[in-house]
Amino acid sequence: MRGGIVPKEVQHKLFDEGWAEVGYDLCFDCIEGRSSLITKPPIKSHLEQIAKFFGGDVAEHTFGCRASQFAVMKGVNDVAEDQKRKKIVIGDPNSHYSTSIAAEMCGLKIVEPPHTGYPEYRVTPDAIKDKIAEVGKPALVAVTHADPYFGNIAPLKEIGEICYDKEIPFMINAAYTGGVIPINMKELKADFLTLSAHKSMASIGPLGYLVTTYEWNKDTFALSKITPDWTGRAFGKKIPNIFGCSIGSLPLVSSVLSFPEVKRRVKKWPSWEKKINTFIDDVEDLGDIMLLGERPHAHHLLHFETPDFWNISKHHKRRGFFLAEEMLKRGIVGLHKGLSKHVKLSIYGLTDKEIKQVIDALSEISNMKTAIKKKN
């Protein structure tokens, strides 16, 4: 969530410049027949910049990272037989559900290497290698850069090498990293990078991007070939895998406006990594609270196991809801309602003062256990 916050000045521009008045305004600037080809406003060059920024060759905007993943799988599926690859996707076990759904939409099976289990839940290159040995050449290896459960960073470089050696298409789902953490897909030997603009690129949703290489461009972004028989119309600029054209609407404009700030903030990532690990130490010092996932942690999504809070919830009249509600009372939003055994949170983009407020709030709530013990 924190990577998706839209800068105030972007919000104002969207409104003041009338982009919210007709929510698909760019279609009226479209001469070429696809939103990604519009030069005024500069959508075409924006997409070129997106591709370059992530170390790829070609980018298209999509209806979200899930639509990007669908386009990838549709593209690899279409050539799977020709290229003697099985109708299987090897996906990491911590993947977002949208990876499985995209496979399902394309009629692809999804198989998973195991992770290392509690408490780190890591994906290892060896597990991927073993899975390939087991199933044969899959249509795609799809790995989540930072996973949505633990915020673990996958060993992409090693997996990229494996896929490159075995000539298997390799997709990185960067929904939780692209726009926050530096990524160069070519250095990682990736063929596809899927991005969520509303999750990690400070944009209004639904919007995603798909970046690929020149090699895969022709299959993934293949142009329309259908011709209805009587009119004989052709739609040669349209890309079926992204619905012909993914519509030039307000979310895309918001992303164009936010992108300069996104580029700036990605450079500052190393300082965030330090802040995040200090925060983890401070939170774990509060009592029976432990970070799950890898350490040192290299992503802003934090998943704590909180037996202390779970104990409090058993004695609290609001049960599991007490935690999100107590945090809310202290001005901290975004915790999943109803859960207290585990807490997922992010301090990305907060000021030092705000980070301290989060720690203080968790500390105060943690102290409720003393009150409960005394009562019993």
Next chain:
Amino acid sequence: MRGGIVPKEVQHKLFDEGWAEVGYDLCFDCIEGRSSLITKPPIKSHLEQIAKFFGGDVAEHTFGCRASQFAVMKGVNDVAEDQKRKKIVIGDPNSHYSTSIAAEMCGLKIVEPPHTGYPEYRVTPDAIKDKIAEVGKPALVAVTHADPYFGNIAPLKEIGEICYDKEIPFMINAAYTGGVIPINMKELKADFLTLSAHKSMASIGPLGYLVTTYEWNKDTFALSKITPDWTGRAFGKKIPNIFGCSIGSLPLVSSVLSFPEVKRRVKKWPSWEKKINTFIDDVEDLGDIMLLGERPHAHHLLHFETPDFWNISKHHKRRGFFLAEEMLKRGIVGLHKGLSKHVKLSIYGLTDKEIKQVIDALSEISNMKTAIKKKN
């Protein structure tokens, strides 16, 4: 375009209430695992209202009318073999390109009955009937309610009867009508109604709806069955044909806020029909200008053949661009840039004073021909 204008007060609410701050805000209110099941804010009941308003049983929001059409075709395609239907869509010859692209995405062929040609370009029930006789039972008959070329209203009731008698699934693409003109899909014997919220329901894009019947609900909105093997995860609330969940983001909120006004304005359609036909008469009185498509006209999209303007453009230093530019000078936006042989416009939602301004502008531009004649 005119059906997609977002009311000023809705724009204000979106910004003032912070819906633009995190562009996929509804995901944080999601407990059930699909945006369409969220009860607070009332997305679930909004979708129930949408279904009811259009005379259907079940509605889901989508990434746009193109995504709705894709879901329809994916659903009918999945059961085409079982139900002994051919992998063919019969589509009207005036359909939007997104109908063909949706077919292409699903591996369906698209065939067209002829229209009646210049100057009316009507689709007739007989042409549909003949096409069915020719190709056999198709997977779907897809007809555009008001087409994007001429704004003709298709003879839906008759086509619905034909499809009902022959047990062929029938989809109405109401991208240009749903939210402007009253529609009851059951009266029209339609199985599917595809809608564009940003085109005709006063919403921010990209957003569409798909309304269907209880009968088709289980195929079209079939729940996910995929299970990645190692984790054994299941995603039983997700609907693959709409990407699992079509994300609860700002466009959806805008549509919830706009819907009361949309319901009100649809009731006023008969008075618009009168205004539009008076406008056509007034414009045709200006000179060598003629409406294409059916008359009386029953939709707000108007397509005029304008040989007068074409002649002017030949002598104008801005060539074909002069028309949109001259209109712009007079405060009238939205004309396609570069075209002057034909003009497509809509007066929907304009005040009487504004409509007069459009006629005056066209009249002034039309008079430029006299100046040219004198010069030569």
